[in-house]
Amino acid sequence: TVSCFIHLLKIIYKLEGGVGSVTLKQTERSITKTTGKIARVNCQVSGVSLDNAIIHWYRHRPNEGPERILYHSSEVKYDPGFTETKYSAYKVNDNFVLRISNVAEEDNGYYYCAYWD
Numbered sequence: 001t002v003s004c005f006i007h008l009l010k011i012i013y014k015l016e017g018g019v020g021s022v023t024l025k026q027t028e029r030s031i032t033k034t035t036g037k038i039a040r041v042n043c044q045v046s047g048v049s050l051d052n053a054i055i056h057w058y059r060h061r062p063n064e065g066p067e068r069i070l071y072h073s074s075e076v077k078y079d080p081g082f083t084e085t086k087y088s089a090y091k092v093n094d095n096f097v098l099r100i101s102n103v104a105e106e107d108n109g110y111y112y113c114a115y116w117d
Contacts, residue, residue, distance in 0.1 A: 022047040024055075024113055033103045041098040043113035053115060055096045057089060061109035072096060 025044040033039045045053055054073040060066040069082045072089040088099045100107060 022115055024115055026112060035104055037103055039100040039103050039107070041100070041111045041113075043096045043098075045094055045096060045113075045115065048115070050091065050094060053096075055089075056114040056116075057087075057098045058112050058114060059109050060112070061106075069098070 023046045025046075026042065027044070028042065031039050031041070041057075043055060043057075045055065052073075054071055056071045057069045058066045059069055067081075068079045069087050070076055070078045070089055072091070076084070076089045078084065078087070086101055088101070090097050090099070096113060098111060098113070100111075
């Protein structure tokens, strides 16, 4: 059995300016899953109206540049090459979640969330 390592950038990302600040937190350092299982990556968001927040999810694999997988606003929009059969996103309270289905060795990499308006 092959294991997949989902590395997370331990982020406390803070945007400041204007009226307040936006903070994104990914607290897990890494996730290890057996091939074929489901991985979930969490991103806690504060400082912005979550009804209007647009959260972007990125994957950065070794020796490659970062790729945006999708962005999540009132609905999920996928970038070319990424599908809802592999990736999905949802929100629970102030936590945005990226779900990676059927993890495989090629899913190894860094996953992180980003916000901008």
